[in-house]
Amino acid sequence: MTAETGSIYDLGYRRYEGPRLGRAHAIRSLFWHSLRSTWGIGRGARAKIAPIALAFLAAFPAVAILAAQALLRQFPGGEGFQRELPVRYETYASTIGIFVILFCAAQAPDLFGRDQRHKLLALYFARALRRTDYTLARIAGFMVAIFILQLLPQVLLFLGQVLLSTDVGKGFLDEAPSLARAAVQAIFTAGLLGGLSMAVSAFTPRRAYAVAGIIALFVIPTIVTGIVVGFGSEDLGRWLILLSPTSVLAGTNALVFDTTITSDGGIVPFIPAWAYVTAALLGTAGSILVAIRRFRGLSV
């Protein structure tokens, strides 16, 4: 021990007589901590690079289209472009889907993985909250972070559309329902992708394994079911598509925006819309339960 750090300053220890807010306060605090950490807030500069970069990429289509719109309004015939916007709410989720997946893979292991890697769980579990409280607060914080990632660009799009429209009040009323639908779809996405990636990262302290696992879980089923469904596009085989998280979300998106499901997103018709919604909800609930079980049984 060096001289500067070797001495103990005896300035006294004081008792704490103030309020103790208990378990609910601990859960709330952990929720906020998870949400902030996922965005790199309260952490070093390096922890901010991935989430901020991916957020910029996710917002890029919205910003680009608004810039193009604003520019083209200066020229005659620019209004035609307005009616044929290539970036719309109903396709936004799938446009930025890859960034949401990368965000999940990059950030989910920072919560559960980091706590296991540095053996922090013993200190959490020795405090006011219970193991399940810990698990739920962490997952909820992460899901809200995903929700923000997906919806924020569409809020920008919404604000842009309203401000660029000739009648702001009418523009607001025209656009608001679409934004609400986008919010519902963002809830499905945050629940399913957020839940699954947290469930995967609950099982390993190793960041690399968790990242690989999350990406594999989102990409491989899509490829496999795509092949199977492509071959035997009759009856039962078609339902296999529900094993692919991204396809399930494409399905809920179609329901939310009341569009027909096309094969563009790898979606096969003839599966009822409720099946996609059920699959999304089951996937969300299932991954939360898996994570809870994992942390209940983990010895610290």
Place this chain on the structure above:
Amino acid sequence: MALISTRALTKRYGSHVTALDSLSLDVEPGIVGLVGSNGAGKSTLIKILLGLISPTSGEATVFDMDVRTRGTDIRQLVGYMPEHDCLPPDSTATDWVSHLALMSGLPRTAARERTAEVLRHVGLYEERYRAIGGYSTGMKQRVKLAQALVHDPKLLLLDEPTNGLDPAGRDEMLELVQRTGTEFGMAVIVASHLLGEIERVCSYLVAIEAGRLLRSAPLGTFTEGTGTLAVEVEDGSAGLVKRLAEQGFATATDGRAVLVALDGDRTYDAVRDAAVDLGLAVVRIEPRRHRLEDLFRDDPEGHAVPAASVAST
């Protein structure tokens, strides 16, 4: 009020490993040493008290609250310093300790204030805004102690607090533990496999071995006289044994020493007379004291023969 009370507390892992074996124990407030070799069950006991693991059978209470049902209540009153590393290297000491203060239910501003105070108490005030990854082992141990103290617990559970520290660091940590316990009246349980450390800070000792209670008593009683007199002579100890046995004294030998059951001044007189009669050169005559180490000796017949077995010779 008993601080900690256990009744037939047992913890098994699978069918082969028994970490705690029907342990019954009552601990009063104070600085209590929990000694035992590695694997004796010290950490298991601490984790059960915290509700981190559940016992296989038996009862345990902390502040008269059952560890099975009132874990959350207990944990708000207890500070825990684990044996292993438990610090995020990318966090600063301030961020990490105040985060854990929130986890213990302290309001945000109180958490900040308490963190600053407690880090100063453990001597980390200057370095508190640096990332923990760059800390020395001694500084990390202080952060671990700080997080255990930040919510001002009524009971502090320290699992091998001097782990990995150099001698100077050990001294400072022990002094810190002792000051925390004595000056602020906080109950402290220090688990350690190093008797020398425990001896220095604790007033009460609980010794466990292979999950069983060896002894639980105030520190002083561990080093009481054994009721045995050790006599060392240059040559002819066999003759001395013979002579004393003839006079009805229970004797035994331990290396070069002749052990005689102590029966007042009569014993000293008999030893003196025998030595004079046999013309022996006496090196030393002293009453045997228990040593703390005797508790854990593999072979209890070896060095210090307990009074009972001497008497039965």
